[in-house]
Amino acid sequence: MRSTGTVAELVRRQWGDHRPALKHGPTVLSHHQVVEGAAARAALLADLLPRGGEPHLGVLLDNTPEFPLWLSAAALAGAAVAGINPTRRGPELARDILHTEARLLITERAHLPLLDGLELPGVRVLVTDTEAYAALLAPYAGARPGDARLAPVGPGTRLLLYFTSGSTGAPKAAVCTQGRLAGAGASLAGHFGVRPSDTHYICMPMFHGNAVLADWAPALAAGAAIALRPRFSASAFLDDVRGYGATYFTYVGRAVQYLLATPERPDDRDHPLRLGFGTEAGAVDAARFRERFGVRLVEGYGSSEGGAAIQHTPGTPPGAIGRAAPGDDLAVVDPESGEERPPARFGQGGRLLNGDEAIGELVNRGPTPFEGYWRNPAADAERARRGWYWTGDLFYRDPEGFLYFAGRTDDRLRVDSENLAAATIENILARWEEAAAAAVHAVPDPVTGDQVMAALVLRAGAAFDPAAFAAFLRAQPDLGTKMAPRFVRILDRMPVTATNKIHRVALRREGFRCPDPVWWDRDGDGTYVLLDATGLAALLEQYEEHGTPL
Template structure:
């Protein structure tokens, strides 16, 4: 099954003699051989263009077009690395990302040229893929063969990716991924999902992000499967694309699944060739709805973007759990302050977590450490690996059988009335409300101490309007919803604000809090009923914050 290789370059070279269709984009079709030949030409071009002594890095500012996988393969063949650039970044932040990678060549397209207007990018040569000049530049290299032109040493320890990971604070960090790790990840997913030669992987998540490359492109390459590209994710075009390309596999992150579920249902939704969807943050409720509607199983996985820890799902994984530690990893859920391992979770009726305050902690890897570091960021390296342990920055709890349950990011922990709560757990409960297409839960400061729970709800297309009484009845029927989990504030939106990778834009939601233009409902005092949050309510509440000296906490 697939091709064994210690490096991505070996996996690319294995497709040289493969003349089957291997890449689809809109109405274009390319064979595996054509993709490999195009990669060899770009590797040769890179060898000529890269200044002597420069880092072997190429910045790529592209949508999901054929040029993106061509340059990934070219970098592998040349012993270079691709730095994916997020096109939603702007101005000085965008320039900072490009310059931070130390790339001397930037690959982009005409659609993104306006983003570069006015930016100072000293020493960076810009190549625009959809131009005659680019085609002319490549012509002399069209006869190149894989392995003829290199700029780096290559090998398993050679860098292949610099991909930015976002956090709640500070500039994005560029995580390093080597050829050995990417090849191993692809081959592992081939085995796990049973990827076959005749499979087609639909890549609709942005390729500047690790999910699309590591979890979608790499296993397709390792198996010799085909790849179908969507320039940008489109919920309305998803099914038609899947049918057009006969796609069998796709990946997702963040709220993509909710957007797909929010499309108009059709009688033929289950008439599709998909076999599996693999990703994270769909939630158990939406995964069930997706399987019922489309007949496709969603497999929730977990692997830290930097490669420091992973969790493997097995057939006996209970509902709500991600799985157990991958063999060889010594994963533990610990209290960050004491470094003591948290006790196992205890569950009550309806699966309610009874001891979340003591059972929820940060997931760490105390064993072998596959983390390869961040580019030129020793402070971030030191924060990620402390005393020989890899700290994921993610909250989990573990049951008595060793199964691990995701509870959110460490930034998503809430402390309500001296009790620690995890946003992800509350979200999974609120997601059961039929009128919601997406849910986000986060903390807002309490006027006196600790936090209060706030939720943003995006209504589904069939919901006429928000009914506070219906929502209150729904909450009362959730046996696993503890009283401190009930949101104090509800923000109602037509569409959930998301980042470029379709993850909820929690930073923006937390900063805005209840001071927003969208309708907000709240439970005032000890009341269990929701009512509209008025300008008078806001003025009175801000006065309470000022009295307690906590107004400066709002908007952080």
């Protein structure tokens, strides 16, 4: 992604622009006021951060005006913001803060209990919603953009350290420079035709890359306004959209399913929203969303680290994400050998016929803007094997070069010597009219490989009917013979991470030994029975007999 300057330049050009720029409840700040606030915080930052250390600050906030103000301030001052995940606890939270070498932590009173008892040597904490914070900031009210810099500012100046949510090990802090963020904003603003009159609704958490790269940055690049929801709320979504006049939003993970699960209203289409951009909604729910709300959802793909991007263009087939973005040489390869996988072949109903040979890991064999992880050379090396960027995501491609998402590499299942992708099965299960959300993961087979386990959240008022579910599966032309779930877990609510992605680690950890009802295809003939205590005991005996750990 080519740089188009710096974020600092985008912030500075708002000076003198008195149109609305930031909306949060009754608070409305103009573009000029945002720059004034950012300049004041940049000057404070320059005085508070010790010389000689890394110019890093941690931000432990919900989506309040202070978050974009401090992002803008860091850009002006040549500093970097580390977004801190408020769902982390104890030593893990302390580890995240200290790993980034932040010497300043910006937080709010609601999050102070998270810091109780933590050892954070050398870290000064500022609490934004206090009189002491207002008094500390007051002397800098007259600052202008450019008055205070910790270091020279250019496209290569580090601006973000944002943690990626890995399935194992400690989260890694991906680096993003001012040039890359400014380029991402300009690219998306151009691709989606963002106008200065637009309002971007930011309801995904700003400590995560999605909200900053795909929502805040294109609004900044286009001179559009932003509207903030402290934390995502499905029930408040439409009221917020109408109240703020929002025209664009981003989503991640289960957010779209939560919105579809809200009670339908006669005025569901009465709003100014025209576009949603995100990941993991799935083709079925994207169609349902458009039918109900009249809003087009664009499924995109861009690794958080910036190493690969796929663009959705006119003519993209249903279910596909798109083709490689300009400048990217994307390929689907065997994770072990690096050999390119053959194109996908489709049968009746779009069924993938050769998933075992077509599905592989997506790599970028061309130059990439991947800027590495903070203080993690081992993770850098893992991403950049053979001189390529390895995304860690499974894909397959059709003969025309369109790419289809098939899940994370750790979401792959090996059933009867056949490789399956969780996302492929999830997309099929999402068609079942009784399902509000579906997740698929592996559980060990007692002998070898994996078995398929599905976790389902049913629509309000629905009850699981094993015969109806089995009939649904039999009617799906693209459900391969190895794809049908052996176990079906019925939950009230899908476990998710702080960014609304399915918490697959938790699902895999519990497996079929969970507190929820589990239905079991005991004989492998498509007939589901409830897994009771007797059945569970018999099943566990099989694992013990073959020495297979659970």
